[in-house]
Amino acid sequence: MNLTLRQISYFALTAETGSVSGAATAARISQSAVTESIRALEAQIGVALFVRHTRGVALTHEGHQFLRHVKLILATVDDATKAFANRDMSVSGKLNLGVTSLVAGYFLADILARFRRVFPDIEVKVYEEDRRYIEHLLINGELDLALMLTSNLEDDTALARETLVRSRYRLWLSAKHPLVDKSLVQPEDLRGQDLIALDIDELLEAITSWLHAEALDDRIVFKTTSVEAVRSMIGTGAGVAILPDMALRPYTLEGDRLEARPINNLSLTLDVGLVWRRGSSSSAQADIFRTLVTDFKTSRW
Template structure:
């Protein structure tokens, strides 16, 4: 298999913009050049990466899988450039980093991989735990920095917070579910559905009040600590789930498709950011990690 870095760039651009014309405009080349580049790439990987329809194009299951690898390729090349341009020759030492569960699964891996590639002499120890305990470790000085959900931070006067992203909640549905036919869902529509709830501390603290206010708690028929279980159950139309976009993937592990719809009146978000103790001495390791995390988020 052989394909070029340029083909990968055009593929990612097309996937993110959703149209050949949009990708061509952004890349400042002709639409035919984008089309031919994608055709050659599909030929090399042996799978159709896009499905074509009247309104444009959409990623296939194989396209979604390849997109993950394509972004990693681009990220790795960028890191290689940074490794030679950044003044990191003297950066070494240790960094103790705290993370909460959802962040560890859906936000940490790419940032940590990028940091380690560019700053290999910095040893990173990751501590995953509940938000309250991570706050305690930060205040006691046992952690230098945390990458965590910041929506419900309790020790606001003792901790500094730098927001990185805001993830809205939407309802996940199977294409077979009646809600998939709606562009927006009302809370009243959910009263006829079986709700699947992710039993995660950060998520429950964010969404429980809204569920109670809309009298939807009684619709919850299953609670699970597994995001993959939520996806699989929604994918087979066993129920629907109100989840943050942070964790959304358009396919289950079994290959069933998922869709997400906004819910009217649901303004709750799950916010992720960097957290450190106020007044704590700045270390090179922590400051560099902050920069890498901010840079990663700005390019998403």
């Protein structure tokens, strides 16, 4: 099997844009070239990567698994091409990094893997804590940086932030749920639904005022700190959830398919980014990490 970088690049573009035409436009080539490349790729690896529909394409379960590997391949290639342009391999030392639990689960692994590939002599110590305690550690100078939610940051006077990604809240539901046929869910559609709440990183607090305003706060039937529990319950039809896109995965561990739909009147986002103490002198290790994460965000998020 001889996969080419061009094949996996076209695959990644198609997955990102959701259509062959979008990938062709981004790559500045013909749609037929993208189509033939994906067909050859699917034939080589022996699985269907996309399901075709009238609005474009959607990743299959195997396609999602393959995409994760492709992202790592493309990130490694990107690191290799930039290795001599922007790295000072004499940089060593230690970086103390704070992270909250939800962010650790969805952003940390790929970022750390890339950082360690390019700067293996910098030791990164990661401290997972709740948001309030991380703010305390940053202000006290015990952490150099934190990768965390920035939408609920409290101390703007002492802390600076750089938001990297904004993830909108949508309704998560089973692919078999009656509301899946709606392109835009109305708040009144939820008044007869059981809501499942994910109670980590202050996600529940973030949505509480909106739920109260829409008279939906009494619809919560189950609270959990487990994302997988939320997915599994939705997949089996036990309820629906209002959660940010960044935690969405299209399949549960049991193989049930999940969907997400926008909710009218809900513009709330969950923001993730870097946070550091205002006025503190930044270390070389922290500067390098901030630069790499910003570049990673531009190319991958």
